[in-house]
Amino acid sequence: MNILAVGSHPDDLEILCGGTLAKYAARGDSLTIVCAANGDCGSALHTRDEIAAIRRKEAEAAAAVIGADYHCLDYPDLEIPLDMEARTKLVEIIRRCRPHLILTHAPNDYMLDHRNAGALAEIASFDATIPNLKTESPAYNRIVPVYYMDTVAGVGFEPTEYVDVTAHFETKARMLACHESQVAWLRHHDAVQVDELMEVVTRFRGVQAGVRYAEGFRPAQMWGRLVTQRLLP
Numbered sequence: 001m002n003i004l005a006v007g008s009h010p011d012d013l014e015i016l017c018g019g020t021l022a023k024y025a026a027r028g029d030s031l032t033i034v035c036a037a038n039g040d041c042g043s044a045l046h047t048r049d050e051i052a053a054i055r056r057k058e059a060e061a062a063a064a065v066i067g068a069d070y071h072c073l074d075y076p077d078l079e080i081p082l083d084m085e086a087r088t089k090l091v092e093i094i095r096r097c098r099p100h101l102i103l104t105h106a107p108n109d110y111m112l113d114h115r116n117a118g119a120l121a122e123i124a125s126f127d128a129t130i131p132n133l134k135t136e137s138p139a140y141n142r143i144v145p146v147y148y149m150d151t152v153a154g155v156g157f158e159p160t161e162y163v164d165v166t167a168h169f170e171t172k173a174r175m176l177a178c179h180e181s182q183v184a185w186l187r188h189h190d191a192v193q194v195d196e197l198m199e200v201v202t203r204f205r206g207v208q209a210g211v212r213y214a215e216g217f218r219p220a221q222m223w224g225r226l227v228t229q230r231l232l233p
């Protein structure tokens with residue numbers, strides 16, 4: 001399978017679905033990771049340009065852990081748009097990687113960047129099927145199913161499907177550890193130790209699913225995107 005994961009900032013995907021991405025990679029699936037924003041507000045020590053450059057290297061290192069292709073749409077933090085330019089950027093990536101499934105943020109996650117990145121993935125995945133919307137690559141011939149990944153800390157999210165990531169938890173942790181700049185930032189801004197937050201939520205979803213560690217998802221209930229087979233690993 002070809003899997004596309006669209007997150008808001010560098011480190012979001014590692015926190016929320018890194019174990020599932022690692023599980024796909026372990027079974028030989030092709031992975032493409034997209035960050036809509038460049039992470040330029042994720043520091044109290046560096047300038048926006050400095051922290052954006054740092055976070056790009058961290059995100060590339062995390063993607064390399066599982067052999068994923070990495071792309072950044074390079075929008076500033078707090079400014080992820082839903083305009084035609086942003087949609088067309090993502091359309092071209094979708095047409096190139098031709099995913100069977102898109103993982104992205106839930107519509108009720110805690111900040112606008114997350115919600116907009118999820119909406120952008122949904123919109124662009126439909127746009128990618130329109131032949132008269134011209135990009136470098138030809139139109140894709142399918143409207144891709146979209147699965148929402150957990151919200152940060154699991155707040156307000158009720159999974160309908162789970163992925164057992166017990167065997168891949170250490171890989172998920174290694175991916176997150178690549179984002180060194182965010183440990184201090186999240187402790188400063190959100191009073192949270194991000195690796196502990198990630199483990200607690202992954203363990204909690206594991207309790208729900210009857211395994212050691214799990215990640216929760218919910219499919220977007222939209223006409224044209226519903227399928228009869230299981231798409232999660």
